[in-house]
Amino acid sequence: MTTLAILTAAGSGTRLGREIPKAFVPVGGVPMIALAARGLADSGAVDAVVVTSPPGRAADMVAALGALPIPVEVVDGGSTRQASVAAGLRRADASTDVVLVHDAARPLAPPALVARVVAAVRSGHPAVVPGLPVTDTIKRVAPDAGAPAPPGDDTTPVVERVVDTLDRTVLRAVQTPQGFDRELLQRAHAEGAARAAAEHLAATDDAGLVEALGVPVHLVRGDSAALKITTPYDLAVAELLLEGR
């Protein structure tokens, strides 16, 4: 009965505007990948970690990770996040019963959140995601409307048309780590991806692939500290959060 965490870190992070892959970017002086891995280890609920690295950067990844109290293996990631998770999943053998999928881009996910997800899977829920209520009003726009003006562009006129307003009381913003029964996640990656594509379902996370199989996904309370670092603004917020810890 072991829990393996796949920590995705093979992305380039171009939206952060740095020369180096995002996982190497420091928050509070520590590379995001090391913070994320420490959060997993400190939960006491994870037995081993597989990190997906930008291909050719495995040695740099090992150096950035530093020393950890649990075994860590670094593998080459793929060209998409889904391919990177699949590469990590190939390292899970029959001794692994629970798999977590976590993004290095969420380096401040608290250990208690990690433990909550694992506990929910172990209590009989084969697919579990952390989620938070949505506080903004969410509107759907016409799909053919074109891209919104890029951040900082205050001169482009309105380009999108609103179609409707969603009922936010039933919406949740979903985070990582997401937790799964190992065999279910393997089946989701083998079959769910094709089914999601065929049925035009959004499968932008691993739980989406499980949903495409028709298997129920359950939600536990997320944590605002598990914010995803995508832009320089997010990085500044994370720095402040870390200072306050």
Ligand code: C5P
């Ligand atoms: O780019 P984004 O922040 O959405 O990526 C989410 C996570 O997926 C990041 O931790 C990133 O390193 C990882 N990723 C990956 N392989 C890719 C693309 C993204 O492991 N090909």
